[in-house]
Amino acid sequence: MTSSIVILTGAGISAESGISTFRDPDGIWAKVDYREVATPEGFAANPARVHQFYNWRRKNVRTVEPNAAHVALARLEHAFPGDFLLVTQNVDSLHERAGSQRLIHMHGQHDQALCNACGGRSAWEDEMSLESRCPACEQTGHMRPDVVWFGEMPYQMERIQAALAACDLFVSIGTSGNVYPAAGFVREAQVTGARTVELNLEPSAGAAHFDETDHGPATRVVPDFVERLLSGRGR
């Protein structure tokens, strides 16, 4: 019997809602150089370009809706009687809009701002620019999207690692397994004896590490998995 679940999600879970993934052939990194928009160096070199990129992404996500995979994970969280933690690499808000609550955005959220001057965080729905003012310290010129860029430490790693060490089921959904530390979670969970499951459109870079895989679109494989788990057919 499963008593503690950790779920990791990536861009693939939001693909059928209409948000591009990063590394698929038509993905974001095929069109935009990640060094320009997703590194501290890129922001230092051209902050206006970085703001433009995240302003576009923030606006785009307002036009889309959570899909059946997001909804199934929220259902699992509310129906499952044991410990549960959903860790997402996604900066969109589709999990919370579907009803997820025990959720960590390890790569941040693009509808939040971080002030480089005072360290304050604030909800941010509008465009962000070099002129944006921090609601906490009221300085301008220091605001950045509250997202984790390459070379920066993902958020809440201690809490995530404690949950991985205690879980008996780890499920990875819609992630290519290319970006660490998230790509290493499967091995951390395995060390503690957890059953590991991959649900992805295709085998990820780390597919060989999983005990079970189900490859197909998230809107099919995730609700199917949740149904099996809650009915006792998936342990």
Ligand code: OAD
């Ligand atoms: P990727 O774009 O690397 O991988 C997306 C995965 O989702 C691929 O393995 C696809 O096969 C799969 N996929 C695509 N459509 C799917 C669907 N409908 N159903 C299920 N799976 C589908 O995205 P991530 O692994 O999330 O970080 O990328 C990890 C991090 O790299 C991101 O958080 C971002 C990126 O650079 C930063 O920006 C710091």
